[in-house]
Structures are given as C-alpha cells and as structure tokens.
Amino acid sequence: MKYIDEFNDPELAQRLLDDIRATVTQPWAMMEVCGGQTHSIIRHGIDQLIPAELELIHGPGCPVCVTPLEMIDKALEIASRPEVIFCSFGDMLRVPGSNRDLFRVKSEGGDVRVVYSPLDALTIARENPDRQVVFFGIGFETTAPPNAMTVYQAKRLGIANFSLLVSHVKVPPAIEAIMQSPSCRVQAFLAAGHVCSVMGTAEYPSLAEKYQVPIVVTGFEPLDILEGIRRTVQQLEAGEHTVDNAYGRAVPAEGNPAAQRLLADVFEVTDRSWRGIGMIPDSGWRLAPKYRDYDAEYRFMVSELTTAESTECRSGEVLQGLIKPHECAAFGTVCTPRNPLGATMVSSEGACAAYYLYRRLQPARGEVTNVG
Amino acid sequence: MADQPPLDITGWSCPLPLRDSPTIVMGHGGGGQLSAELVEHLFLPAFANPTLAGLADSAVLTIGGARLAFSTDSFVVRPLFFPGGSIGDLAVNGTVNDLAMSGARPMYLSCAFILEEGTELATVGRIAAELGKAAEAAGVQIATGDTKVVDAGHGDGVYLNTAGIGLVPAGVDIRPQRATPGDVVVVSGEIGSHGIAILSVREGLEFGTAIVSDTAPLTGLVNAMLAVTTDLHVLRDPTRGGLATSLNEIARAAGVGIDLVESSVPVPPAVANACGLLGLDPMYVANEGKLVAMVPRESADEVLAAMREHPLGRSASIIGECVEEHPGMVTARTTFGGTRVIDVPVGEQLPRIC
Amino acid sequence: MCLAVPGKVISIWDQDQTRMATVDFGGVQKTVCLEFVPDIAIGDYTVVHVGFALQRLDEASALATLALFRELGELDLEFGDAWQRAAAEAGASPHKQDRGGTTEVA
Numbered sequence: 001m002k003y004i005d006e007f008n009d010p011e012l013a014q015r016l017l018d019d020i021r022a023t024v025t026q027p028w029a030m031m032e033v034c035g036g037q038t039h040s041i042i043r044h045g046i047d048q049l050i051p052a053e054l055e056l057i058h059g060p061g062c063p064v065c066v067t068p069l070e071m072i073d074k075a076l077e078i079a080s081r082p083e084v085i086f087c088s089f090g091d092m093l094r095v096p097g098s099n100r101d102l103f104r105v106k107s108e109g110g111d112v113r114v115v116y117s118p119l120d121a122l123t124i125a126r127e128n129p130d131r132q133v134v135f136f137g138i139g140f141e142t143t144a145p146p147n148a149m150t151v152y153q154a155k156r157l158g159i160a161n162f163s164l165l166v167s168h169v170k171v172p173p174a175i176e177a178i179m180q181s182p183s184c185r186v187q188a189f190l191a192a193g194h195v196c197s198v199m200g201t202a203e204y205p206s207l208a209e210k211y212q213v214p215i216v217v218t219g220f221e222p223l224d225i226l227e228g229i230r231r232t233v234q235q236l237e238a239g240e241h242t243v244d245n246a247y248g249r250a251v252p253a254e255g256n257p258a259a260q261r262l263l264a265d266v267f268e269v270t271d272r273s274w275r276g277i278g279m280i281p282d283s284g285w286r287l288a289p290k291y292r293d294y295d296a297e298y299r300f301m302v303s304e305l306t307t308a309e310s311t312e313c314r315s316g317e318v319l320q321g322l323i324k325p326h327e328c329a330a331f332g333t334v335c336t337p338r339n340p341l342g343a344t345m346v347s348s349e350g351a352c353a354a355y356y357l358y359r360r361l362q363p364a365r366g367e368v369t370n371v372g
Numbered sequence: 373m374a375d376q377p378p379l380d381i382t383g384w385s386c387p388l389p390l391r392d393s394p395t396i397v398m399g400h401g402g403g404g405q406l407s408a409e410l411v412e413h414l415f416l417p418a419f420a421n422p423t424l425a426g427l428a429d430s431a432v433l434t435i436g437g438a439r440l441a442f443s444t445d446s447f448v449v450r451p452l453f454f455p456g457g458s459i460g461d462l463a464v465n466g467t468v469n470d471l472a473m474s475g476a477r478p479m480y481l482s483c484a485f486i487l488e489e490g491t492e493l494a495t496v497g498r499i500a501a502e503l504g505k506a507a508e509a510a511g512v513q514i515a516t517g518d519t520k521v522v523d524a525g526h527g528d529g530v531y532l533n534t535a536g537i538g539l540v541p542a543g544v545d546i547r548p549q550r551a552t553p554g555d556v557v558v559v560s561g562e563i564g565s566h567g568i569a570i571l572s573v574r575e576g577l578e579f580g581t582a583i584v585s586d587t588a589p590l591t592g593l594v595n596a597m598l599a600v601t602t603d604l605h606v607l608r609d610p611t612r613g614g615l616a617t618s619l620n621e622i623a624r625a626a627g628v629g630i631d632l633v634e635s636s637v638p639v640p641p642a643v644a645n646a647c648g649l650l651g652l653d654p655m656y657v658a659n660e661g662k663l664v665a666m667v668p669r670e671s672a673d674e675v676l677a678a679m680r681e682h683p684l685g686r687s688a689s690i691i692g693e694c695v696e697e698h699p700g701m702v703t704a705r706t707t708f709g710g711t712r713v714i715d716v717p718v719g720e721q722l723p724r725i726c
Numbered sequence: 727m728c729l730a731v732p733g734k735v736i737s738i739w740d741q742d743q744t745r746m747a748t749v750d751f752g753g754v755q756k757t758v759c760l761e762f763v764p765d766i767a768i769g770d771y772t773v774v775h776v777g778f779a780l781q782r783l784d785e786a787s788a789l790a791t792l793a794l795f796r797e798l799g800e801l802d803l804e805f806g807d808a809w810q811r812a813a814a815e816a817g818a819s820p821h822k823q824d825r826g827g828t829t830e831v832a
Contacts, residue, residue: 001641001751002752004648004732008707010708012799015799034728036728045706062726089724090651091726093722103719104395114723120577142730142780143728145762149761193728194728195728197781223795256762640753641753642752642754649751726729
C-alpha cells in the first residue's frame with residue numbers, strides 16, 4: 001500500500017536507529033502527544049529499540065482519555081432516552097462514566113450505534129426522521145473539521161432531528177499545561193502529525209521558544225516516529241529548540257485553510273476540563289451560538305450531574321507523564337482492560353492499556369517494576 | 373538498572389467475576405474474556421462434568437466401541453447474506469469444522485430454525501437452499517431439525533443452531549491440552565477475510581471491497597494432514613475473536629507459551645488495509661474457513677507440504693512455535709525486532725478513530 | 727488521535743452540492759468527503775480521517791524523506807570507519823561533535 005509500506009521498511013528503520021544511537025550522548029525525555037503515536041510505538045516495540053538513554057513519555061493525546069467525566073455522563077443520559085439513536089466512534093463505547101458505559105446503556109435498551117464517520121450519523125438521521133439522532137463529537141483538531149462539516153450540512157439541509165454532543169480539545173493548551181506543571185520532566189515534544197495537517201505549525205514556535213523545547217511534527221508509521229525521534233535528539237544534543245516538520249508529505253506549514261475557516265464558523269473556543277488533568281482554559285471547542293439548535297447539550301437540557309471518579313485511578317498522573325502505568329498500584333490488579341477504572345485503561349492507546357497489552361512480558365528497558 | 377525478577381503474570385485478571393454488569397452485554401458474545409467468564413462462572417458451575425471440562429471445539433465421546441465427536445454452534449450473523457456466503461453456509465461449515473478440529477469425519481447434523489414473525493418466506497427458503505448445498509458440499513446429512521417462531525420485534529429475522537456428530541479415527545487424539553513445547557504452529561491460509569467481509573456490509577461502517585467470506589468445510593484439508601501423521605496435537609478453527617483468541621485458549625489449556633513471528637502471519641492486502649482504515653488488528657478478526665494447527669516438529673514440513681497440495685491450504689504457513697516460557701501467554705516478534713504480547717480481547721473488537 | 731490513512735482518489739462526484747469521492751485504500755473503497763481539499767484530482771493520494779480527506783499527500787516530499795533515510799546508511803558506510811578510527815585515536819567517542827553548550831531544560 002503506497003505511503004504505508006515504504007514507511008515500514010525494517011532496513012531503513014535500522015539506519016534511523018543507528019543514527020539515533022550515534023547521536024545520543026546523554027539521557028533525554030521526550031513526549032509524544034498523540035495517542036495514535038503511542039499505539040504505534042508500543043505495537044512495533046519502538047521504545048524497546050531506541051537507546052536506553054531516551055525516554056518516551058506518553059502524553060494526553062487520546063481524546064478518549066481526556067473527555068471529561070461529566071461529558072461521558074451526559075452522553076450516557078442522552079443515549080438512555082428512548083427517542084434517541086446515539087451514534088459514536090467505537091473508542092467511546094467502553095469509556096467508563098461515573099457508574100456505567102455506553103455498552104451497558106445498550107444492554108439496557110438504548111439504541112447505541114458505532115459509526116465510522118459523523119456523516120454516517122447524518123445518514124441515519126435522514127433515514128429515521130421520527131427519532132432523534134445524536135453524534136458524540138469528540139476528538140482533537142483532526143476530528144473537529146469532520147464534526148464541524150457534519151453539523152454544517154445538517155443545518156444547511158435542514159436535518160432537524162440531528163444534533164451534535166461536542167467535546168473537542170486542542171493540543172497547544174495541553175502542551176502549555178504540561179510544561180507549567182512543577183514536576184514536568186519533558187524536554188521535547190513529538191507533535192501530532194494529523195493535528196498539524198489541519199492546523200499547520202503556526203501555534204508551535206511560540207511554545208518552543210517560551211519553554212525552550214524542540215517540537216518536531218511527527219507522523220505515525222514506524223519510520224516516521226523514528227525520524228521524529230532522530231530529529232528531536234539532534235536538536236536536544238545541539239541545544240536547539242525550534243519547530244521542525246518531519247511529516248512534510250502530509251503537513252504543509254499552513255495546514256488546511258478550508259478546514260480552519262469552517263472551524264472558525266462552527267466552533268468557538270471554550271474552557272475544557274481534561275479528565276485526570278483538570279481545567280485548562282481555552283483548550284476546547286464548543287458549538288458557536290448560531291449552531292445552538294444543533295447542540296445536543298441544549299436540545300436535551302442535560303442538567304448538572306453528580307460525577308464520581310474512582311479514587312484509586314491515577315489516570316491523571318499517567319496522562320501527564322508523571323508516572324508510568326505499572327507504577328500505579330491498581331495496574332493489572334484491580335484495573336485491567338477487562339475492568340477499567342479509568343479512561344487510560346479503556347482506550348486502545350491509553351497508556352495503561354498499551355502497557356497492559358504489550359509490556360506484561362518483561363519490564364520496559366531501564367525501568368523499575370512495581371506490581372501491586 | 374538492577375536486575376528484576378520476571379513479572380508474575382498469573383494473577384493478572386479481574387478477581388471478581390461479572391461484577392461490573394448485571395445484564396448481558398454484546399461483549400459476552402465476542403468470544404473473548406467476557407465470553408469465557410460467562411462460561412466459567414455461570415455455565416460450568418451449573419452443569420460441569422469431565423467431558424465438558426475439556427472445553428474444546430467439539431467433545432469426543434466413547435459410546436459402545438465407537439469414538440464420536442459431538443458439537444453445537446449457533447448462528448446469529450447480520451446481515452443474513454454477505455459477500456461470499458450466508459448464514460446457511462456458516463451453519464453447516466461452522467459445525468462441520470468444529471467436528472473436523474477433533475480429527476473426526478463429520479456425518480450428521482441437526483438444524484434448528486428460530487424465525488421472527490414477519491420474516492419473508494423467500495428469505496427462509498433461500499437460507500434453507502444454501503444450507504442444503506453446503507451440507508452436500510461438506511458430505512454431511514441434515515438428519516433432524518426443529519422450527520420455532522418468535523413474536524415480531526423479538527428476533528433479528530433468522531437465528532440458526534446446528535449440532536453435529538462425526539467418527540474419530542483410531543489413534544487420533546487432537547485437543548488443545550496436547551500442545552507441547554517444540555510444536556510448530558501452522559495456519560492454513562490468509563486470515564481476516566470473513567470478519568472484514570461482514571463489516572464491509574454493516575451499517576455505519578460499510579465499504580467497497582472484493583474480500584469475501586472464506587466460509588468452507590475443512591474436512592478434506594484435515595484428512596490430508598492426518599494422512600501424513602495421525603499424531604497432530606491441536607487443531608482449531610479461529611472464528612470469532614480471531615487467531616489471537618484461539619491461540620490464547622490453546623496456550624492456556626495446555627500451559628504452554630506461544631511465540632509468533634508477525635511477518636509470517638499471512639494477511640491479504642485488502643484485509644490489512646481495511647483493518648488499517650478502521651483501526652482493527654487482523655489477529656482478532658473472524659475466519660470461517662481456516663485452521664491453526666500445533667504439529668510435532670518432526671512432521672511439520674511434511675504436514676505443511678500436504679496442506680499446500682490441498683485447495684484450502686495453498687497459502688498455509690508456519691507462523692511460530694510452542695515454548696516453555698511464559699505459559700498461557702502468546703507473544704509475537706514484530707518486523708522491527710520488538711516483542712508484543714497478543715492478549716485476549718475483552719469483548720468484541722471495535723473500530724477506533726485514534 | 728487521528729487514525730488517518732492514505733488512499734487514492736478514483737472518482738469524484740457531487741452530492742447535495744457537496745464534493746464527494748470514492749477513495750481506494752489498496753483494495754478497500756470508501757466514500758469520502760472532499761470539501762476540505764478542493765484542489766484534489768483523480769489519481770491524487772490523500773490522507774483520510776473518519777470519512778474526510780484532510781490533506782493531499784505530497785509525493786515529492788515523501789520521496790525526499792525516503793531518500794534521506796537511505797542516505798543515512800550510506801554516509802556511514804562511506805565515512806563511518808574513517809571517523810571512528812580517527813576519533814578512537816584522538817581518545818574521544820565516535821560521532822560526537824562539539825556543538826557548543828547544551829541547555830538542559832529542567
């Protein structure tokens with residue numbers, strides 16, 4: 001498959017690894033923001049292959065992990081209503097709310113459907129004019145334009161029985177919050193490639209300067225990730241801190257202007273509470289007032305719900321890179337993919353699930369294990 | 373870095389069964405951990421017996437002097453007709469294959485229909501016709517059956533159950549517990565086609581593809597393998613839950629570890645690309661015309677050659693081996709030399725956006 | 727986030743005044759919305775996320791990146807031994823270059 005196979009070439013991977021090894025002279029800690037990158041790293045064993053001096057801290061790049069608990073509970077409430085067909089990406093079905101998840105709602109009679117695209121939800125709305133169709137619009141800047149276009153179409157075509165439950169989050173405010181954390185150990189960032197395909201690279205130079213960190217825009221195939229690491233290490237060793245684009249084939253510097261224009265029309269910036277991290281100002285998007293008629297939160301008047309996070313769950317610390325999953329006492333004992341306490345264990349690329357899936361065999365290189 | 377003892381993995385599962393769901397959820401049908409817990413904590417306590425304890429695809433019984441294999445399977449697939457087959461094909465081949473996985477010659481099937489009031493007669497007729505054709509192709513007879521009708525709104529059109537019996541030849545003892553360190557792991561062909569064919573026509577996910585279900589009766593292929601040696605250790609058809617789930621079940625039943633080489637697992641490019649699009653792992657996608665075998669090392673090459681001579685085994689490949697290390701666990705060496713654990717899924721595998 | 731997969735545009739049409747395409751992903755075809763990539767043409771490759779094309783893939787850039795990877799090994803082959811020898815003789819570790827003070831970010 002073009003644009004995939006070439007970037008999975010083991011021989012080229014070896015050359016990248018050799019170059020990284022030859023460049024490293026001291027320990028460095030870098031964070032990959034995107035959950036998809038975490039998945040790729042652990043799935044291919046990249047963190048096992050890079051020199052022991054390099055530490056990859058898994059960042060809060062999974063919208064499943066960071067969707068606020070209150071928002072999950074709102075989704076569950078709406079999905080439980082008999083007139084609603086609740087459509088969602090597959091990732092969200094097992095994210096635990098205060099006391100259940102969408103799977104449980106489905107088992108109790110809720111009409112919960114997995115779709116590939118928000119446009120599929122719009123189609124379902126047209127085909128079921130006597131039902132209310134709600135789409136769970138979560139994600140980072142990559143998913144925001146698709147969700148925006150869907151609600152834009154709904155309004156334009158007058159598909160009145162469709163509404164969007166919005167919980168979008170943005171990457172740059174998360175980077176700020178992480179760098180401002182007193183216990184922050186991150187010295188560089190592998191920026192999320194597809195987020196930058198949409199937003200471009202303009203938001204990052206000020207961050208690189210303010211926090212003196214290299215920021216390398218990185219893709220998702222194994223060679224892309226190794227190249228992102230390689231360029232990051234080069235900067236770190238040279239004492240540089242600039243924005244470098246290692247994913248040029250999919251990221252022009254200006255990003256996607258058409259998408260950005262629509263985002264400005266459909267969404268407005270808002271404060272968002274990130275699960276496990278807390279409130280980050282101006283870190284999310286909600287529907288603009290002119291789209292209020294299509295906003296599920298308003299249509300269903302979901303009142304303030306009492307939410308209760310598990311006290312044992314340390315997802316927050318994992319998300320910020322402060323602890324590794326196996327340093328949490330609940331990891332692998334009370335909290336497993338089978339019975340997750342927090343979102344990091346549910347999501348296929350939440351750091352805890354990734355560790356549980358791929359790392360149970362032996363301790364990760366250079367790390368102390370602490371089981372239970 | 374101090375030397376750490378290996379992690380103790382034996383206690384790593386939820387200690388309290390079914391505690392988080394008082395009702396059946398879709399995951400219980402996924403063939404993964406939830407399904408296994410339903411069996412272990414709800415069904416086995418109710419009617420455990422030595423025969424059932426083997427928990428193989430089919431039970432091998434000795435009645436009079438004859439060794440019989442006996443199996444049952446239910447079919448709830450949606451849609452009823454999909455690229456490459458129908459629920460009728462699955463109903464025959466599914467049970468025929470369960471019997472063949474004991475090395476048996478499948479002979480007779482029962483077939484029960486549960487029909488929803490309002491289902492078109494033409495639909496039922498078409499399913500019955502395809503079922504009949506599949507039975508003929510598999511060399512089995514439908515010996516007995518039953519029909520029930522449920523109220524409209526209480527079923528999904530058509531559900532089928534088939535049960536089957538077959539004769540197990542002398543000297544054949546094929547069951548998961550027989551997997552032994554040193555055994556070679558062989559898969560009969562490319563994986564993932566059935567599950568992807570079904571997804572390609574499922575609402576909300578549909579996509580265009582030439583991939584069709586691989587549903588097929590495996591009796592002939594198994595006979596070709598038995599002709600080389602009757603001492604095959606394990607046969608399993610990796611249906612729901614995919615290759616990963618079957619290998620984990622075998623590893624656990626036998627108390628062996630399994631090491632795979634990821635690049636050796638054959639996957640059709642279109643299946644790999646569909647999985648890439650939806651964020652799925654082919655290792656967990658259902659197959660309906662494939663088998664995985666644990667073969668004693670000394671016979672492996674010959675068995676592989678015999679498989680490749682058979683139409684259903686042309687792409688047969690050695691994908692790994694059974695080992696003493698990490699008993700009960702399946703691992704795979706990635707194309708880059710890393711190692712990953714191939715775990716049992718909790719419920720059904722879902723498409724993802726991340 | 728962002729499972730986005732490269733695919734080839736094989737046909738383009740209009741649906742409710744919205745530009746849509748059939749994109750082929752190596753044997754899998756999906757209907758994709760092209761509204762964010764108005765300049766894309768049949769035969770182009772695009773990266774697709776949840777049914778939307780987000781960027782046209784730049785082939786020249788991809789080829790340049792791959793060429794760079796290939797060069798890495800070759801440079802080492804051509805020069806590596808000589809550098810290592812010289813460095814070893816000088817008593818320093820190979821490939822380390824003095825790039826000025828490094829700033830450690832706390």
